[in-house]
Amino acid sequence: MENFKQLGINKDIVKGLDELGIVKPTQIQAEVISVLLNGNTDLIGQAQTGTGKTAAFGLPLLHRINPKVDKVQGLILCPTRELGQQIAKQLFKFTKYSDKIFTESIYGGERIEKQISALRRPTHIIVATPGRLIDLVKRKAVDLTYVKTVILDEADEMLSMGFKTQLDEILNYVTGVENKWLFSATMPQDIMKMIKKHFSPSAHKIEVSGRNVVNKNIQHQFLICEDNEKLNILIQFLQSERDNRGLVFCKTKAAAQTLAKQLIAKNIPADAIHGDLKQIERDKVMRAFKNESLRVLVATDIAARGIDVDSLSYVVHYQLPDKEEYYTHRSGRTARAGKEGVSLALVNSKELKSIRYFQKALNIAFSQIRPRK
Incomplete structure (x- = not known):
């Protein structure tokens, strides 16, 4: 047709x-x-x-x-x-x-x-x-x-x-x-x-697309680092993305709030969205993100439900999700309407097995990238 x-x-x-x-x-x-x-x-x-x-x-x-x-x-x-x-x-x-x-x-x-x-x-x-x-x-x-x-x-x-x-x-x-x-x-x-x-x-x-329901236009990447290196690596990545906008995922409200504050302290226009926000506060954050005065939105899985913003270049998994369907939903926020996007997971050596599991369960290929020295 x-x-x-x-x-x-x-x-x-x-x-x-x-x-x-x-x-x-x-x-x-x-x-x-x-x-x-x-x-x-x-x-x-x-x-x-x-x-x-x-x-x-x-x-x-x-x-x-x-x-x-x-x-x-x-x-x-x-x-x-x-x-x-x-x-x-x-x-x-x-x-x-x-x-x-x-x-x-x-x-x-x-x-x-x-x-x-x-x-x-x-x-x-x-x-x-x-x-x-x-x-x-x-x-x-x-x-x-x-x-x-x-x-x-x-x-x-x-x-x-x-x-x-x-x-x-x-x-x-x-x-x-x-x-x-x-x-x-x-x-x-x-x-x-x-x-x-x-x-x-x-x-x-x-x-649609047989077993693999993860969008084909997403490049899935992972980078191995220690937990105490994650913040610096994330900041490097965000700086390399310049004016592009995206989402960074954490597993807990506390982690999302802390990370947003750390990014703001490094002059990155960011804010957090999580379950404790009142609707009026959530609307204010979403408005700022949609009108591009915010470049980075730090979110928990539940709080990110229903977020639909065009032209997001990347999703970063600062903390990996527990379930593969969460990985699917997180990644699906980028590469919408035929565009391309990156889904980057920052993982420690123990979490590598989760990457292998997602790779198999979701039938997707991850490429490893190296931190810049």
Whole structure:
């Protein structure tokens, strides 16, 4: 398939896509859209973040909405506020030249009264974090009776953030839906159990790039050093990257805060994002990073969920993650939308076995680089 029109996307939406520079479907878009426009179905899609999943499920969802019926007809569940806002914004842009379809993004950390009043406006699609959606349903501020399509985006992220019970509860609310679509970068056991419980046994399964769901445009590198050398090596690396921006990952909040302070002391425009930040503080840090007044964001795995910033040149694993799916998610923050990027792990000799494990489990090749003397 060369373009979206051939896939069956209507010409007014194609006009909106053209304006956004979205002309040739990615692999996940081509495979998913052709299935989802074909009729009602359950679908399981496995694809790394940054491969164009929002359009893959968003375009078929828009085709299913009747703009003349002022009811919530589509529900998208996602792990974080940032991702929810980003999905809602993209759906809005896709429909610039077509009938107006109204999407509302709802999430925790924001005054619930403000969201209740926003939901009184015509709303066809809700993008929600699971906890806040349940609060709004219990307050009768959201009616899910007319929902025909439910989408779980970054399902593995939602489960690892502890949303399993809420997702079960929501999927039990909407038993009459005609379509359930789930997207995930990895397929841990908990996801398989959820699929078995809530999805049709005949659900379509689409996996992009076979077993290897790590983006092909990422160069995976590791450098062996002692723990007390990591800071100087990181600073050398960041200086070599000049004005390029990227993410540096730590395993704990304390480590992320300390590292950010150490980088600032060396005149590197950095800040930390971690679970203790209030939403207003998180928004302020993210704004500074997006408008490029910050070059480096030091993050923990949980805090980085849903971060979507274009043109990140690198990801540095200052501390290696414990699980391969965390490595996949961390690395997937760079090399988005066809660009290239570097994923660099700073490891001590004991951690070398983790690199070998990730190499095998994720089917990727790491190259060793040497520290500059």
